[in-house]
Amino acid sequence: MVTKSTRSARRLFVLAVAMFGFAFALVPLYDVFCEVTGINGKTDNQAAASSVGIDTERVVTVEFVAYTSPGMRWTFEPQINRIQVHPGETHTIHYLATNNARYDTIGQAVPSVSPGLAAQYFNKIECFCFNRQPLPRGEDASLPLIFYVDPELPDDINHLTLAYTLFDVTASVEE
Incomplete structure (x- = not known):
């Protein structure tokens, strides 16, 4: 027979494991989100090719x-x-x-x-x-x-x- 306290302890343990897993996955998920949306100001860490043309009308x-x-x-x-x-x-x-x-x-x-x-x-x-x-x-x-x-x-x-x-x-x- 499983007591209420044992059942509660199991639920809390599962909740703690789920929270840890979510926190662990949060950084890669955030990086993917930033890459897809272009927010957070992250730039590529790769060299770009030179520009093709210059817009002299704009500063x-x-x-x-x-x-x-x-x-x-x-x-x-x-x-x-x-x-x-x-x-x-x-x-x-x-x-x-x-x-x-x-x-x-x-x-x-x-x-x-x-x-x-x-x-x-x-x-x-x-x-x-x-x-x-x-x-x-x-x-x-x-x-x-x-x-x-x-x-x-x-x-x-x-x-x-x-x-x-x-x-x-x-x-x-x-x-």
Whole structure:
């Protein structure tokens, strides 16, 4: 004979397992959702081909922002904060990174674009975010970004912000 408390304990156990499974599957599901809808500002981590044409009738403002994750002992900033571009026009800018830690570290930059729907129109031809960036202690590095804004960018979007967050991946490389 199964008592009420045993039945309740089984239900709670099944509920706990189901909640854990849902939480475990949430990140991949969110990534798929973002990829399908184009929201969240995620950009491809692959090099794009050069643009085919330039829309000289239109000007788009692109802002550059840089953050470091907590515990990351680097100074990380764009060398230019804002630029006016014609869609299709290729531009090169640089970010400056300085390792302020007392030891060699490796950084990895993760980009995002806002508004999120514009992410699919921001194309990186070459980007430091494609690779991990090893930097000896006390050293500086100029990190290049070559990009263009796709001429197919919707007409109601005239301002993009490209933000990079820099993470310390030294421990994950050493493992």
